[in-house]
Amino acid sequence: MRKLCGVFVAIFILGSAINAQDLYILSGAVTDNDNSVLPGASVVLSSGKKGTVTDADGHFSFSELKAGTYFISVSFVGYKTFRDTLKIRSDQNVHIKLQPSVMTLNEVVVKDNYAQKQKREDSRNIEVVNDRFVKMNLSGSLMKSLERLPGVSTIDIGSGQSKPVIRGLGFNRIVVAENGIKHEGQQWGEDHGLEIDQYAVDRVEVVKGPASLMFGSDAIGGVINIKQLDVPAENSYGGSVDLTGKSNNDLLGTSVDVFARKKALYFTGRVTLLDYGDYRVPTDRVEIYSYKAALYKNFLRNTAGNEQDFHLSFGAIGQQFTTRFYFSDLFSKSGFFANAHGLEPRNVDTALHDRSSRDVQYPYQEVSHLKATNQSEWHGENFNVEMELGFQNNSRKEWSQYVSHGYMPANFPDTMSFDADLERQFDKDVYSGNLKVSFETIESLSLTAGVNSEFQNNDIGGRGFIIPAFTQIAAGTFLYGKYYLSPNSILQAGLRFDYGEINTEEYSDWFPSPVVTDDDTVWSYLQRAPEMTRIFHNISWSVGFNQNWEKVSLKANIGKSFRMPIAKELAANGVNYHRFSYEVGDPDLSAEVSYQLDLGGEYNSGDFAVGLSPFVNYFPNYIYLNPTSEHDRLYGNGNQVFYYMQSEVLRFGGEIHVHYRVFNPLTVGMIGEYVYSEQLSGEKKGFTLPFSPPASLLFNAKYSKENIGWFKSPYFSVDYKLVARQTRIVAPEEKTPGYQVVNLSLGGDVGFRNQKISIAFQIQNLFNRKYFNHTSYYRLINVPEAGRNFVLNINIPFNNNFKK
Incomplete structure (x- = not known):
């Protein structure tokens, strides 16, 4: 590492010493084989620091170029x-x-200019999709809509909450970043989804594998990088209306955005409203351990909800300096499956819940996420400075009817400061700041140096306890270099140092419990969590290489990543009502370290393409939740006790894709993915990891033409997905049988008064198959996936120009 840093410093000093030279002009034209001009083509010089697009006549020009x-x-x-x-x-x-x-x-990765550049110049395995892909695959949440990407799956709860899993890793091992700022909610819980509005997305980059170099702790498994890029054209105004309907849960939704720009100043705004009922499953009863809960008309009772999202952004564009401010406030209210919460399926008031499929009764959650961020960028001749500042507030309340357990009083005392039915409350404030400087030292080398910092303060409330209140500080600095050995060969390397500190507060029960001594029994307020301070630091590194020819591209990346334990892993001591477990943390856990080798290769001859992206991943000290034979009768409502532990883990697998254009309108393809995990030490030696996704294959056929009459860019697509059974499990997981499911989609654009109305229609689970998703939150209680679902999304744009 010292030698690598020395090389970077020496090259920087050498480049800075280059004297000024004469300046020249490079101009030209871009056409196709028939000499038809290509306006809007991207033209980039050197390592991407000088770029432009061709004008209406296909011309471009660069001035003030050194020899x-x-x-x-x-x-x-x-x-x-x-x-x-x-x-x-x-x-x-x-x-x-x-x-x-x-x-x-086809239909998976958006092969626009940016996507091509990212995939060919980044040594990691990366996928890039745009808002059109999201709407063509619209599901209950953005993470569920991304599930069609190879290597990406989800942990779902109900029809509107899910969190991403990349190559079998999820929770706090995946960073979700929005406009450069890491999204921070209560993502450590199985039932806690991500507060992201999928209608407010322009581009999503999915990095599969460690990305700690740029994002720090928590990016040990990958990154979902969400960007809102649309900057209105000069002297324009307009917007669009999205109308969405889904048959399975009777969802009705709309998202309306508006924009305007005169010259340098512009603004955009969006409002999203969704309302949905209980969703249907292809079964009339669910077996919750030894009890079979009957379902009324196949509805999973109390899974209805609603969502109201508001977004506003404004900014200024200059020749060298640009800045943009983002504000968003997302609120959702959603029910928990009434027969599953708290493991009391027999005590559910079915008459109350089955009276309406659209009401939300106890138990339910309310989540509000406020976010304010700024992105600013300053362009120089040979350098670029980017700064991102952010504030977030995440407020989550979980409500259920008060029921006493253990030594809790039969009647809730009216002297308490919180409502009797407030089961849990979490309130988190997050302050973030990133600074990144990119510069060229010589024509073939670019360097990027940066710092990231974050401060979290999380308060708790309610009658239940699982984690204490805490504060957390994280900071890191990195240096990353990209060297062009030739126009087709790129060498990349980076180094990062991270520092983290977490402070948990003491917590004691709000009700007394008996403590037996030798001479007497004393009633006291038991301490569940002591005050604690843990400090972590780490050095991460990464080295990668890309080789690109006309039809073949190869890549390799090896690196070390790091993740500091979260408050739940260090200090949990309570019931997880959503997983039916009593969880206990370990304050002596060390930070996770991961070593990973990623490879990638693709052949593309035009009509035929095939790609393979294998990986090998080694954890010396992976943190996992270990089930035991213990049951806590007094404070855990009889639930099984789980302890956080660490073990040595080996993982490997990868993805493959093959696509062939049979003839011009018809393309067929296949996407496959596989992950193998094994614990090499500890009490579960020889076992896999929890929520390990099974192997799968997706076969696709898509028919698309340029025009069919008044229908522009029409398409018809069929997905046939085969998922293998998952027999390698960690208790209390159940073995999951394999399944097959067929999805259809069709759509296109319709011209109307110089506007383009986009229509996307899906039939999900065409044959209404009953099957289980092994990574689903509800799999533990044998709840199958949703039944047949018709999804329609209509996008109606409107735009115009200001009169000069």
Whole structure:
């Protein structure tokens, strides 16, 4: 590592010492094979720090270029990217012709200019999708809509809550970032979804594998990077209306956005409203351990909910400086399956719940997430400065009827400061700041240095306890370099140092319990969690290589990542009513460390494409929740006791995709994924990891044409998904049988008064199959996945220009 840092510093000093030279102009035109101009093509010089787009006549120009060798990259949607080396010694004019190309990873990866650049120049395995992909695969949440991507699955609760799993890792091992700021809620819980509005998404980048170098702790398993990029055109205004309906849970929703821009100043706004009822499953009863709970008309009672989201952004665009402010406030209210909460399925008032499928009764949760962030960027001739500042407040309340357990009083005392039916409350404030500086030292080398910092304060309330209140500080600094060995060969390396500190507060029960001594029995308020301070620090690193030819691209990346334990893993001591367990933390846990090797290769001849992305992952000290034979009768309502422990873990697997264009409108393809995990030490030696996803294959056929009459860009797609059975489990998980499911989708654009109305229609689970998702939260109590679901989304844009 010292040698690597020394190389970076030496190259930086050498580049800074280069004297000023004469300046030249590079201009040119971009066309296709028939010499038709390509307006809007992306033209990038060197390592991406100089870029422009072609004008209406296909022309581009760069001025004030120093003499030297430049790498030029030209890309346009539907064409192969052009790459070459130019030696600038005088003013030059070039003519570049682009060759047509097939869309690789049909309907999965958006092969626009940015996506191509990211996949070919990043040594990690990365997928990029846009808002059109999200709406074509619209589900109950953004994470569920992304599940069609290879290597991505979800842990679901109901029809509107889910959290991402990348290659079998989830919870606090996956970072979800929105506009550069890490999203922080209560994502440690199985029932806690992510407060993200999927209608307010322009682009999503999914990094599969460790990404701690840029994002720090918690990115040990991957990153979901969400971006809202749309900047309105100058002197324009308008917006769009999304109308959504779903048959399975009778969802009705709308999302309306507006925008306006004069010159440098602009703003955008969005309001999303969703209301849905209980969702249906293809069974009339659910077996909850030894009790069979009957379902009324196949409804999973009390899984209805509603959501109200508000977004506002405004900013200024300059020649060298741009800044943008984002504000969002998301609120949701959703019920928990009444027969599952607290393991009291026999005591459910079925007459009350079955009276209406749209009401929300006890138990339910209310979640509000407020976010305010700023992104600013300053462009220099050979450098770029980016700064991101953010504040978040996450407030979660879980409500259920008061029932005494253990030594809790039969009647709730009226002297308490909280409501008797407030089961739990979490209130988190988060302050974040990122600074990143990118610069070129010589023409073929770019360096990026940065710092990240975050402060969290999480307060708790309510009658139940599982984790104490805590504060947490995390800070890190990194240096990352990208060196172009040739126009087609890229070497990347990075180094990062992280510091973290977590402070938990003391907590004692609000009711007394008997404590037996030798001579007497004393009633006292038992301490559940002591005051505690833990400090962690770590050095992470990464080295990668990309090799790109016309039809073949190869990549490799090896690195070390780190994750500091969260408050629940260190200090939990209470009932998890949603998992039917009593969980106990370990204050002596060490920080997780991960070593991973990622490989990738793709062949693309135009009509045929095949890609493979294997990985090997080793944890010396993976943190997991270990079930025991103990049951806590007094404070845990008889639930099984689980302890947080650490073990040595080996993981490997990967993804494969194959696509072939049979003839011009028809493309067929296959996507496969597999993950193997094994604990190499500890009490569960030889076992896999909890919630390990089974192997799966997805076969797709898509028919799409440019136009069919008045229907523009129509498509019809069939997905046939096969999922293997999962027999490698960790108790109390159940073995899950394999299944097959068929999904249909069709859509396109309809012209109306110079506007383009987009229609996307899906039939999910076409044959109404009963099957179980092994990574679902409700799998533990044998709740199958949702039945047949018709989904319709209509996007109606409206826009115009200000009169000059």
